Amino acid sequence: MTDLGQFPSPTRKAPRRRSKWRRFRKNIFVSFFIDLLVIAGTALVLSLLIKTFLIRSFFIPSGSMLETLQIDDRIIVNQLVPDLVPLERGDVVVFKDPGGWLGTADETQLDPITAASDWLLSAFGITAPDSSQHLVKRVIGVGGDRVICCDADGKITINGVAITERYLGADKNPSDIDFDVTVPANSFWVMGDNRDGSADSRFHTDLPSKGFVSKEFVVGRAFMVSWPFSNFTWLDNYPDVFKNIPKP
Template structure:
């Protein structure tokens, strides 16, 4: 082999090494990105979509929300928080989802694994926390307001039908059990929440262990982007339970 042929082979070999190196680095980047996304979804944040109008006008049908999964494991739940939770039993009556082509199922599974899909939103519910463990929640007083531990609530987030005289069509007087929550939708006359699940195993209360996290931002559509408030001005004056 002449010196000229050796010199000619060197650029080709360098190109092959560069290509292999590039593909290796790209694979490492993809694997690391998938791992980071998986860890973020599992331990920090998760995306859901809104399938119903029970939280209007705070949340609209098909809004995408981001949920902080550190609540309630590392951060306490507060009154006014908008929380996503798994069905305590008997709240949902969803028909089976239509079968998807296998390629769609595989693709959706991959996106769901890294937190980019929201395919499980139909298996969860989203409501606003009104009562914490030990709280007495009553409705309604002479002005049509709901009270927590004797303090009437001014609820600016509510959607009520025109002419409604009270914040709830159903009267109630309950005390929230230990390790449970009383939750209600903002679209108060169109929400199957704690008030209407008294005949379920949990008697309408949501175990704190069922809470996936606290919704804190609307991420989609773009023109709906915004932070979700827990309305501290509504709940700050409420004394502790008991």
């Protein structure tokens, strides 16, 4: 008579095989999770480096640059301008408030979760929570330029040469406000393309900055509209408009 106890049933090894399979699956999951964290961490670091030194994104909060830029457009800004690449007439520039342009700052406090979420999303360039603390205008005059409005034909002149501003709408006057300014060194005279709805350099001549934007406040040059996709375009600085301007 055969003693069944001498011949272990194959089913007795199943728990051991299942245990090995569970350990295998666990190791695979842990490895995948670690890889995912490494990839996400690397992407975050690269994004922060790019945002800090190369490019940033901003939302357009107002209509001061219509029709070139629409409200809520997302623009991409080259932060190498003007420190490494000079800012030129016609460039669309993003800058911090030089003092008094935006009035009293909004001190709204965010709850910790919302603040952390905004920080994380902005690090990846998904949001731009500080867009309302910046301004977007077009550079009309650079250091040394004498900018006057307007000549007998109603055009702005720079260093004595009248310009035809093709980026303005056909029904837009260059300015309903007369001015005659000489731009200080390392500063800029800026105006919005929506001249009737832009509180630009013309409206801040009573401030200590005299309406000029010092280079230290410039974040960079906007070179692309990236979102919404229907508005995607490269931003032109219209070199033909300013090509005949002599050096100051």
